[in-house]
Each structure stands twice: as C-alpha cells, then as structure tokens.
Amino acid sequence: xxxxxxxxxxxxxxxxxxxxxxxxxxxxxxxxxxxxxxxxxxxxxxxxxxxxxxxxxxxxxxxxxxxxxxxxxxxxxxxxxxxxxxxxxxxxxxxxxxxxxxxxxxxxxxxxxxxxxxxxxxxxxxxxxxxxxxxxxxxxxxxxxxxxxxxxxxxxxxxxx
Amino acid sequence: xxxxxxxxxxxxxxxxxxxxxxxxxxxxxxxxxxxxxxxxxxxxxxxxxxxxxxxxxxxxxxxxxxxxxxxxxxxxxxxxxxxxxxxxxxxxxxxxxxxxxxxxxxxxxxxxxxxxxxxxxxxxxxxxxxxxxxxxxxxxxxxxxxxxxxxxxxxxxxxxxxxxxxxxxxxxxxxxxxxxxxxxxxxxxxxxxxxxxxxxxxxx
Numbered sequence: 075x076x077x078x079x080x081x082x083x084x085x086x087x088x089x090x091x092x093x094x095x096x097x098x099x100x101x102x103x104x105x106x107x108x109x110x111x112x113x114x115x116x117x118x119x120x121x122x123x124x125x126x127x128x129x130x131x132x133x134x135x136x137x138x139x140x141x142x143x144x145x146x147x148x149x150x151x152x153x154x155x156x157x158x159x160x161x162x163x164x165x166x167x168x169x170x171x172x173x174x175x176x177x178x179x180x181x182x183x184x185x186x187x188x189x190x191x192x193x194x195x196x197x198x199x200x201x202x203x204x205x206x207x208x209x210x211x212x213x214x215x216x217x218x219x220x221x222x223x224x225x226x227x228x229x230x231x232x233x234x235x
Numbered sequence: 236x237x238x239x240x241x242x243x244x245x246x247x248x249x250x251x252x253x254x255x256x257x258x259x260x261x262x263x264x265x266x267x268x269x270x271x272x273x274x275x276x277x278x279x280x281x282x283x284x285x286x287x288x289x290x291x292x293x294x295x296x297x298x299x300x301x302x303x304x305x306x307x308x309x310x311x312x313x314x315x316x317x318x319x320x321x322x323x324x325x326x327x328x329x330x331x332x333x334x335x336x337x338x339x340x341x342x343x344x345x346x347x348x349x350x351x352x353x354x355x356x357x358x359x360x361x362x363x364x365x366x367x368x369x370x371x372x373x374x375x376x377x378x379x380x381x382x383x384x385x386x387x388x389x390x391x392x393x394x395x396x397x398x399x400x401x402x403x404x405x406x407x408x409x410x411x412x413x414x415x416x417x418x419x420x421x422x423x424x425x426x427x428x429x430x431x432x433x434x435x436x437x438x439x
Contacts, residue, residue, distance in 0.1 A: 082287025083389065084396065099296030099385020102393055122286065122389075122396040129397050137286075137396055170390050171304045171378035182393050211386025213297055228299055228382055 076219065081105070084137040086119035088149050092219040100166040100212045102183035104139070104190050107163045107216045107223055108146055108199065110155035116218035117146040123182070124189030139189035147197060162199045163223040163235060164190055165214045167206040183207070203235040240283050240403045240426070248281045250438045251405055251429065254364055255279030259407035259420050261363035262356040266409075269355065270330040274416070276409040283403050289385075289392050292406065293318055293419065296385030303353030304378045304390060307361065310370035311428035314391045315357050318384065319418035324349055326414050341381070350377045360420065368435045391423045398426045 076092040083103060089095060091114035097105045100120070108117045119142040123129065126138040135141040151157060167187035187206045194201055205212070205225045215224040226232045243251075256279050267274045282292060290296035301324045303317040319327070321339055328345045329336055331352065341349065354377050365372045380387055395402040405422040424432060433439040 082285075083289060083385075083392065084286040084400070099290050099383035099389075101382075101386030101389030103389050122393050134400050137400070168386065170302075170380045170382065170386055209380070211383035213383065 076217075078215075081118045081120050083120055084122050084134055086117065086136040086142060086146050086149070088115065088117040088146065088153055089218055090115060090153070092217070094218065095216045096214070098213050100214060101168055101170045102166070102186065104164060104166040104183075104186045104206070105212075105214045106139075106143060106146070106190055106194075107214075108143075108150060108160050109162070109216075109218070109221050110150065110159045111161060111221065112159045113155055114218050114221070115150050115153050115155040116216055116221075117150045118216055119143065119146045121186060121190065124185050139186060140193050143190070143193045143197065143199075147199075157197075160199055161202045162194050163202055163216070164194075164204040164206060165212055165223065165225050165235070168208050168210055168212070170209060170211070172209070205233065205235050240399065240401050240429075243283070247433050247438050250433060250436050251281045251403075252279045254367070254432065254436075255281070255405035255407050255420070255422060257367055258360040258364050258422060259409070262360040262420065263409050265355055265359040266352065269352070270327065272330065272411050272413075274409055274411045276407055279405055279407040281403065281405055283401050285401055286392055286396065289388050289402060289404075292404065293384035293388050294320070296383060298384045299381070300384045300387060301349060301379065301381045302384075302387035303350060303357075304380070304387075305353070305357045306375040307372060307424075308375070309372040311372065311424055311431050313422070313424035313428050314394065315360060315374070316388070316391055316421040316423065317353050317356055317418065318387070318421070319416075321381065323416040323418060326416050327352060346379060350379050353377045353379070356420070360422070368432065370431070370435060391421070394425060395423070403429060
C-alpha cells in the first residue's frame, strides 16, 4: 500500500517507492518533482519565490527555487538516488489575480517558473514535462512507482504529465 | 528593523483583533444593508501561522471558493482578501439581483456584481480603520478568482515570504444563518505596516 505524503507551502519531502507525494492547491507557487528513474526515489518541493539571494530572510531552503532544488537533490542523494539518473517535472506558477498595473510581485508565478528552469539547467537535470502558467490553481500528485505527475484543476481538467 | 510577528505580546494581538473587529463590523453592516438581511460575525482571530498551514484556514486547500483580492496602499500597505464559498456567493448574488437562480457558474454580470460587493466591503473595512487610526489608506480595484482556496491564498502569502517564514492574518468570519451564507475576511498587513498600526494605536 502506498503512503500519501503531503508537501505544504515552502516545504519539501522525499520518498521511496511506491509512496506518493502530494501538494494541494498550488497557485503562483511552483511544485518541482525530482525523480531517479532507476531507484525510483522521488522528491517534491513547493517553492514560493525565485532566488534566495534576492531576499534577506532566507533561512528556509524550501521557500526558493535555487536553494529548494539544491537541498532536495542533496536529500535524495543521501537516500541513495544517483544524480545522473534524476529527471524533473514541474507544475504551477499561475497568475491567480489580474491587475492592470502588473507589478513584479503580481507576476510572481512566471518568475518562479523561470527561476526553476534556470536552476534545473544549472544542475544539469533534464525537464521532462511541465504544466505551468495560466490563471488557475492545481493539485499535483507524483507517483514514485510510475514517475507520473497527475495535475488536477477545477474547470481546466485533469492531466497526467 | 521590522518586528517579528512571533514577538507580538497579547496586548498587541488584542489591538490587532480590535482592528479586525471594527473593520469587518463596518463592512458587514454595509453588506447587511445592501441585501437587507441580518448577518452575524464572529470575534476576529489573529492568526500567526507557518506558510504550510495557511490554506487550512480557508477551509482546506482544495475547497472551491471565490476570492476577491485588493492591494492596500498609503500609510500602511498589505492586502485584503475576501473569501466566500461558491454556494454563498450564488445566494448573495441572488439577493442583490433579485434572482432565484440555482446554477453554480456565474456569468459576466454576476461576476462583476460579486466584485462590486467586494469593493464595497473592502472600502468600508478600510475607511473605518482609517478613521480609527488617522492613517491615509487607498485600496486598489478588486480582482476576482474562483478557484482552490490554497491557490488563492498563496498570493498574499508570497508577499510575506520575502520577509519571514510566518504570515499574520486578521481573520473575521461572518454568517447569515437562514441561508448559510458564510465567508471570511483576511486583512494581511505587510511586516512594516503592523508596526505602524500598533504605534498609532499606542501599544508600541
């Protein structure tokens, strides 16, 4: 029986197969899933902001794209994953509210997605699939057994990426 | 240097509650007049929560809600979020527009009516705080999203993410008993703002 492990906002978790990682109600934040294709060790981080160096109070690694992905990678390697086998899938980064004077903070979703992609590139982790952008929330479930990421929405359907 | 939300004493928290009480009290009076119904509100709660627990406040991260969001600017800044579940938003619109509709989807005019309700509520919330504190406040145009509570709440919470690991929300719940209309207000001042708020109310 697979356990379902929840990942909250600015939070991360890693599991062995066949456990499932879940994040509920992802908005402008981005859910990054890392997956070792061989050992099936899986990790998920729910990041809120792009880069830790842009912010003074950056104690929580899981809050940022750069430190979040780096820490998740370390944790997975400690559990026995091999860096060369790790791939990634990404979802979220929506713009929930529309304002005419779109300031930087309102475009945070898109900036988060961009920072995630740049960080993955830096670590040489291939991005297999993504479901990002739009103006709607997502619930995501990553199965370590199959390596599939299930994305559920309200009114925009469900898909497996 | 901004104060840490975790260091607030009980006296200061009481004052923040009172702000929520006065703001939401006025907003609910306005709503109540608009729809000619008796609407009750609970004692406001000051929640200082970790990010990962925020969505639980709004009835669970996957609950379908309508969220009306406002930026607050002026002497203090932050945001106001008005959350109402979809069934309640339908009831509200029926009252306002004299309809007897049961379908859950809202059309263009209904969405715009809901935004206007939010506008009036946010306006009366802030003007009462402004009168109480003497602070000058302006509120942005409303922006509406109907989606999962977690996704909607992520927006004001991200603003907090830049300065700390906890968010301070002043929450007021209201209810109209007969038709089960339920909603919450969240006043989310940014980190520098509640210091200003506390100072001008003489508790800092």
